[in-house]
Amino acid sequence: MKNAVRRRPVTDFFRLPAELVPGVPKLTLSGGSEALIENHGGLKSYSRDLIEVRGRNLLLQIRGEDLELAAMTKTELVLRGIIVAIELC
Amino acid sequence: MERLSDEVRGYAVIKAVGAEPTRLIDRCADENIDFWGVCPEDEITFFFKTRLKHAEEILGFAEKCCCEAEIVERRGVPIEAKKLRRRYALLVLPLILIFILVASHFFIWEIEITGNDTVSDIEILNALEDSGVYIGSFWPDFTSDSIRSRVLVKVPELKWLSVSVFGSRAVVEVRERTDVPELFDEDEAVKIVAGEPGIIQSISVLRGFSLFKKGQTAAESDTLIGGAVPSTFGETEIVHAEGIVIARTWYEICAVMPLKYSEKIYTGEKESRFALIIGNERINFYGKSRISDTNCDNIVSERRLGIEGFFELPVTVVKETSESYELSGADFTEDAAGARLKELTACELRRRIGEDGEIISSEFTFSVIDGTAVGTLRAECRQNIATEKQMTVEEINAAKSAGEEKNTQ
Numbered sequence: 001m002k003n004a005v006r007r008r009p010v011t012d013f014f015r016l017p018a019e020l021v022p023g024v025p026k027l028t029l030s031g032g033s034e035a036l037i038e039n040h041g042g043l044k045s046y047s048r049d050l051i052e053v054r055g056r057n058l059l060l061q062i063r064g065e066d067l068e069l070a071a072m073t074k075t076e077l078v079l080r081g082i083i084v085a086i087e088l089c
Numbered sequence: 090m091e092r093l094s095d096e097v098r099g100y101a102v103i104k105a106v107g108a109e110p111t112r113l114i115d116r117c118a119d120e121n122i123d124f125w126g127v128c129p130e131d132e133i134t135f136f137f138k139t140r141l142k143h144a145e146e147i148l149g150f151a152e153k154c155c156c157e158a159e160i161v162e163r164r165g166v167p168i169e170a171k172k173l174r175r176r177y178a179l180l181v182l183p184l185i186l187i188f189i190l191v192a193s194h195f196f197i198w199e200i201e202i203t204g205n206d207t208v209s210d211i212e213i214l215n216a217l218e219d220s221g222v223y224i225g226s227f228w229p230d231f232t233s234d235s236i237r238s239r240v241l242v243k244v245p246e247l248k249w250l251s252v253s254v255f256g257s258r259a260v261v262e263v264r265e266r267t268d269v270p271e272l273f274d275e276d277e278a279v280k281i282v283a284g285e286p287g288i289i290q291s292i293s294v295l296r297g298f299s300l301f302k303k304g305q306t307a308a309e310s311d312t313l314i315g316g317a318v319p320s321t322f323g324e325t326e327i328v329h330a331e332g333i334v335i336a337r338t339w340y341e342i343c344a345v346m347p348l349k350y351s352e353k354i355y356t357g358e359k360e361s362r363f364a365l366i367i368g369n370e371r372i373n374f375y376g377k378s379r380i381s382d383t384n385c386d387n388i389v390s391e392r393r394l395g396i397e398g399f400f401e402l403p404v405t406v407v408k409e410t411s412e413s414y415e416l417s418g419a420d421f422t423e424d425a426a427g428a429r430l431k432e433l434t435a436c437e438l439r440r441r442i443g444e445d446g447e448i449i450s451s452e453f454t455f456s457v458i459d460g461t462a463v464g465t466l467r468a469e470c471r472q473n474i475a476t477e478k479q480m481t482v483e484e485i486n487a488a489k490s491a492g493e494e495k496n497t498q
Binding site: 042043044045046047048068069070071072074077 | 111119124127
């Protein structure tokens with residue numbers, strides 16, 4: 001239901017790629033075992049089965065097993081483990 | 090590889106406790122501080138690792154992130170090195186070892202001898218030791234020329250020698266004198282006699298005068314081919330007789346053995362003692378500890394320290410083990426005794442007939458007489474019975490005078 005509340009980005013109106021907007025979180029999934037999140041806003045929670053990562057206007061919930069924070073810098077974050085679901089809130 | 094790098098560079102384990110410990114992790118990422126191995130213990134407690142230099146900095150951030158942080162552990166090479174900083178003996182010891190290694194390079198710790206067949210290693214080593222080359226000798230003091238001249242005088246069987254030093258290993262290369270081959274003297278007074286009695290099957294005379302014919306029986310030591318060759322016109326010629334005499338021979342070889350024998354039964358009592366041989370010096374790590382009973386096996390094993398095929402130290406560990414036993418009577422079975430005697434007699438027969446000899450037929454009989462096994466091998470063989478024998482002066486004179494008489498008549 002929250003998705004309905006979220007506003008459509010301006011780039012969508014002009015039919016441009018979404019990543020042109022600075023600071024938009026970008027999620028790259030490599031198979032089901034590694035996820036790269038660029039332009040993150042930090043961790044909200046961290047456990048073996050759920051990692052919550054803040055984005056600009058959203059929260060990414062990554063569910064899985066044996067999740068692990070492999071690397072983290074100011075802009076990028078790499079998660080490893082068995083990724084089961086990714087949810088945007 | 091990463092773990093090895095972490096160990097070498099050192100790391101600290103941080104424990105963060107708070108309502109939102111992830112804020113501390115976010116802060117570390119913001120400040121470009123390396124961290125890894127984030128491990129949540131529960132919802133409010135995290136453990137993670139970071140570089141030693143950042144550990145204190147992270148503790149400073151903790152308060153601002155509304156959590157408590159503490160350094161649980163510091164690990165790695167820098168920490169271990171710090172612990173050993175005041176242990177001066179450990180610093181001095183490598184220096185001493187390096188000094189010993191460098192100094193030992195100037196001494197001979199191994200001597201390798203090559204090129205000798207008849208002269209034994211021990212003989213050469215003794216001569217080398219008298220010339221100043223031995224385990225533990227200072228090699229810059231000697232030269233190959235001086236050693237060569239000394240050793241060649243002491244060991245006349247050698248005609249040339251060189252000493253090359255590779256590190257602490259002396260390679261001694263020798264060349265032995267080659268003996269002048271024995272020349273066949275055609276004028277030497279030699280006759281061919283029968284080495285074994287037998288019936289002659291064939292006689293081939295290469296040089297000399299045949300005294301037997303095919304089918305005749307020759308007793309042992311009978312002259313088969315004479316060294317004196319009579320001449321119709323001149324004097325009797327004395328030659329080195331040569332020839333092959335093939336004859337049928339018969340053998341009866343008897344062997345006996347007792348059926349009872351003593352067998353060793355180990356009691357389980359075992360004692361070991363150790364010694365160390367450094368260079369030529371032996372250090373015993375024992376007093377007189379040894380099983381005093383005379384019925385014991387002593388096994389001496391020596392192990393040279395070093396890496397096989399790479400280098401060896403002049404240090405040998407000697408282990409002497411004494412294992413006590415008791416003698417107990419046991420019996421051979423008749424079959425076993427028979428087989429053993431058969432093997433022994435066959436071996437003896439083979440030795441007597443020589444390599445070229447041929448066994449035509451053989452029969453082995455076995456019996457037990459008063460607790461003693463008796464085996465008899467009877468065999469008919471075919472062999473060369475020709476054996477060279479020097480002629481005596483009397484024989485030569487007799488042959489010559491007989492020749493002169495014949496010519497006179």
